Amino acid sequence: MLGHAGPINALAFSPDGSHLVTAADDKSVRLWDMTTPADQSALVCAIAGRSLTNLEWHSYVPELRCRKLCG
Structure with missing residues (x-):
């Protein structure tokens, strides 16, 4: 997935699987729509x-x- 400037070091899916949250070494957090x-x-x-x-x-x-x- 594009969007972070550094390696992703944590991720979690929402309980219903519709979203993914990622956190990276560049100190950014992204919310991804998985539908x-x-x-x-x-x-x-x-x-x-x-x-x-x-x-x-x-x-x-x-x-x-x-x-x-x-x-």
Whole structure:
């Protein structure tokens, strides 16, 4: 996970598993939303800013046939 400038030295899940809290050597604490978004394709496009390449697709979702996700 990106966000800390140093190694993570502690983590804990919320009781329902929906969030993860991490603490790092850089003295930062982060709260991560662990729920699955309803539209995962839109999330991929928002993060990558483009559709996945064939190599990325086969690395991250090898069980699905490669397809263009973003407009």
